Amino acid sequence: MTLTAVQTLVIVCVVALATIITRFLPFVIFKDSKTNKYINYLRRVLPYSAIGLLVVYCLKGVNLSAPVYGLPELISIVCIVFLHYWKENTLLSIGAGTAVYMLLVQYVFK
Amino acid sequence: MKTKADALKAAFPHTIPVLTGFIFLGIAYGITMCEKGFGVGWIFLMSLFVFAGSAQYVAITFLTSAFNPVYAFLMTLMVNVRHLFYGISLLEKFKDFGRLKPYLIFGLCDETFSIVCSTNPPEGVDKKWFIFFITLLDHCYWVTGSVIGGIIGSLISFNTKGLDFVLTALFVVIFVGQWKSNRDHKPAVIGVLGSLVCLIIFGQSHFIIPSMIVILAALMLLPSLPKYRDYLNNSEINKMQTDKEELR
DSSP states (O other), rough: OOHHHHHHHHHHHHHHHHHHHHHHHHHHTTTTTTTOOHHHHHHHHHHHHHHHHHHHHTTTOOSSSTTTTTTHHHEEEEEEHHHHHHHHHHHHHHHHHHHHHHIIIIOOOO | HHHHHHHHHHHHHHHHHHHHHHHHHHHHHHHHHHTTOOOOHHHHHHHHOOOOHHHHHHHHHHHHHOOOHHHHHHHHHTTTTTTTHHHHHTTTTTTTGGHHHHHHHHHHHHHHHHHHOOOOOOSSHHHHHHHHHHHHHHHHHHHHHHHHHHTTOOOSSSOOOOTHHHHHHHHHHHHHHHHHSSSHHHHHHHHHHHHHHHHHHTTTTTTTHHHHHHHHHHHHHHHGGGGTTTHHHOOOOOHHHHHHHHOO
């Protein structure tokens, strides 16, 4: 630890505060504007776009230009999509997809 | 009391993917903090009061370099800026949640958001408490995981490589679920393409804010195209959701 205990505590509080601000801000700004048609529109479509962004965010570290060219991720995601279209069982899709990925990165694409 | 027990029972199965993901990611975080010389107390405080995985990982840098709270504050805002999207998406859903609302907003991490916006409680279960228990359980998993990690340090011996993929899998499953339940794929496609383009242009450490701007701009411009003129007021998504809500 390079910081003193007080300095560490300050950093913890600052990080917590900044996180809280990002979470509360929309609720504070749009408190009374539920009649705004643009906000209503965004509220409807944004969850779909946000999950798309989140999927990309999770895969941001995948390197497509060097071995293993993102193959473990690609194969696992194809399995998940296939399983979820077929059985529509969330736990099965997530569990099998993760197991496939772990096997691939631990044994196949070492 | 029965309302709460029912809500807890209904909420728990939805949090199982997060349970596995958070316990192991939390352990990984705890081990990392432990290696940097932080005791379990600090790890517990961090996970309890920040409760944001990526921000906490980034914060390790602030804690191990020269004291600079302003930089830490700005960096954390940047890392967490995607939370603004979650808030806007859930404005209506959280509207009448009363005294539970501040905690639900505080605990709105990526995983809780993805469950809350894609899941409705079964019939007869109170929506407010259902969402509360999803949030609380996820919060507990994260704190427990990171504390376990802090305690066992680097003693863990089995190969957990690749286990963090569980969270990617969770988001992919939700994405597929949303795709199947809607005929209108434009918002989903805009989300993926907008972020991909920005990822390619700006690189993995700077693409979140540009992506959000591009996605917002694309969504706002969509209704101004002649073909989608009515999209603003009656997009398919709106219809589908209303249908679903009526069915419930």
